[in-house]
Amino acid sequence: MKKYITKFKGLFFLVLVLTTLCAVIDVYMAYLLSDIVDASISKDMKLFKQSIVIAIIYLATYLFGNLAQKIVKDLYIKKTLVVLKKDVFSKILRKDMADFTDENTANYISILTNDEAIIEQDYFRNIIQLAYFLVSFVISIYSLIKIDYSLILIISIGGAITLVIPQLFSRKLSELRNIYSNKMAVYTSKLKDMFSGFEVIKGFNVVNKVEDNFGEVNETTEKSKFRFSVFNSIVDMISNLFGYSLHIIVMMVGVYLTIKDRITIGELIASVQLMNFIINPFIQSVMIITKMNSTKEITNKVINIIESNQENNELGIKECYQTSINFKDVSFSYSREKAVVSNISLSLEKGKKYAIVGESGSGKSTILKLILGYYKNYQGMIDIDGVNIKSIHPNSICQLICSVQQNVYLFDGTIKDNITLYEDYSEEEINKAIKLAKLQGLIERLPNGINTHVGENGGSFSGGERQRISIARAIIKKTPIILLDEATSAIDIESANLIENSILSSKECTIIAVTHRLTESSLAKYDEIIVINEGTIGEQGNLYKLIDENKYLSKLLSIGQDNTVRIS
Structure with missing residues (x-):
């Protein structure tokens, strides 16, 4: 996953620069408050007027600095995730059929949706947040040293204890996060199956049974999410407890130093503000590191897909078919x-x-x-x-x-898109394929003709109409070999015979057809029966x-x- 962090080096560097600027702006608030309080106590009008001017400049810088950082950060994450998802999708698409069918397709969908969302939120965004905390922490430490070094000693001891917390809980949290991810994959798979089989569910009146099945999967998924959320909340509460305890202790030490006249009230206010940029980063960093560690199993799952050896560079190119398949x-x-x-x-x-x-x-x-x-x-x-x-x-x-294939898949586009599969063909080639597949009648009846949308998996058309579109798709490709697997099973006998005759009329084309149409008139058209x-x-x-x-x-x-x- 590291290579994706720096995939866009220039943009990533700009994000870090703007994040650093935002951290400096936020920390400077402590100095501004210190000057305003000291001006009030000392009744120094010159310092007060100077503070007003600085405050106006500060607010303008804060507005534009934070806006620029958020825009650039979102742009960086968008571009990075586009590349990451594209790489995952491309690797899945390049799997051979055996590897692809080893997994339920819903698992792939879950990886590209649920898992990618987790990686975005708990990995990429948190890396930038960690950079912000690091910069604000370093600047605040330096500022507190200038005010009084004894405050740093207390913070260092408390911070060291706080940083141990992620190591104590990261393995268990990662395990629970991975369980939730796997349950979400099962949940997505079940949803896909149920909605794909909607007609069967209604036709066989098994609505109640399917509802019960969904209820079980839904309950199991939410239960795994609940277990992760509860454990994560416990870790967060422990982190907060240590952080708030440290905050109170440092505050009490600051008051003591003020009583002893080692620091001014303005410096006490500044110290309190600076402590927010030291202690809060401790607390938040613990939570962030814990969350990032919890994504380890998920990021490994994604990386394993990306790094899987599906390259075919060593395979040869065959441009023509000459004699036989053996x-x-x-x-x-x-x-x-x-x-x-x-x-x-x-x-x-x-x-x-x-x-x-x-x-x-x-x-x-x-x-x-x-x-x-x-x-x-x-x-x-x-x-x-x-x-x-x-x-x-x-x-x-x-x-x-x-x-x-017998079971035709149509994409949610137009008839033309499903025939050409978004390749460039002439109108003459398209019309010829339509004619040979006996699609003219259907297209002429539709108001939008060939530009009619077919709906999800061709849901707007009958099985026979979908098969005709699939046959036109094969004809227009003009390959020297055509494989037909019950290609006209849903088409009426008369139309099926006409389509079969059209396909078999090509002398140069090798046709290999799986068929259950065991009639003399049909089988006699073939050179050999296997x-x-x-x-x-x-x-x-x-x-x-x-x-x-x-x-x-x-x-x-x-x-x-x-x-x-x-x-x-």
Whole structure:
């Protein structure tokens, strides 16, 4: 986290300079009060008039100095947090699929919201506050030495005791702060799940059950916050007790020195004022150091994300697809318990159209995810044109392969934004993608056409309309390889056939489609059918060849919805 403190060195230095100026201005108040009191006691009109002029200058300097410091401080914190959040977000975004899915997405949201807010308040702002206390403390110490050195001896002893307090409680406070942070991550995760499943909650009438579930999570979260707050309050009270005790003792010594004529009443007033800039910094510094220590687990969590090794600089660039995608004895499992795919070997040639079929959970979608490079922890070899996919930069894979998922995600923007994903395309390219995806009718019915906002995750549109937008998104990218995972499952049969025909009509494009549409009219369009049975390739070949063999595919076809399929 230290590198972010000095990320903007010039601005940070300016903040420190202005903070020093503010500390000097605040401490000088003691001298001003001393002169005013002494002028009153000695009836010195010249000193009184001089004090009035100085007071006016002082107030103007105080106003502009503090205003400038606050503006520059907020600017520095804003710029620093923008960079910090950007770095965290970028590292999360560059995780591979396996690493990303190890965490609930709500945990990432919690880090970028709750944890970042804690770091801002209890780390960055407190560092600047500590600088203020340090400067005011040093100046006040120097001033008190000039008034009477015996006051410093008492303050030094009391201050040394006060500084020990953070070390006594920091570990426990850090532990409680981290527990609260983790509970907030769970709370955020539950909220996300509940609001995402709103339709299910209402449809299955489980409102009361979900309310109870929320109540438990909410209670647990607030309980962890309460425990942290109570312990933090205890530490603050102990710090305040020592600070106030020291204040009273120093005040009594000051009165004694006044009685003994070692200092004037004005100097006594100045001493009291200066003690505020010595004792209060002790008290506040203890609290600040304790809070900063309590953020250790949270800052470590953030730094671990930033420093995680997700760099792909050593990976190669592949600019074109030439011959084939090859699986050689590939096995993979999401957990160690059971392999999802086992000993898969196949070659997917350029320009051909492949349909992957099989029962739910057989491993069809997993094959697509492995082609996309989402997971690296598989056994065997996957290559594109003989180049190991693990050695290809993810950006290159994205330039070669585009996928359309069954569960479409739309960003909260316009239809156009969701088709182009904010890239620059010509009107002709956009219109062509819309036409091929059969979106013209929808867009023509909308008052704002292609500039219509889709709402949160396309909530304004049906599942079929969202899939059409997703298909247009894939078409416009013009990648040589397109992966379709139940891409038209929510679209009516007639429109689905038209879209499928449009996509398959591209001679140069390699299509690999996972489908449950087990009809002759649909499967006959593909060059090869790959039948997956319990994670292995059961059959592979032309549709009618596989039907004639009368094996597993025939069984799948016999329970399909289309009874017109010819079975020899």
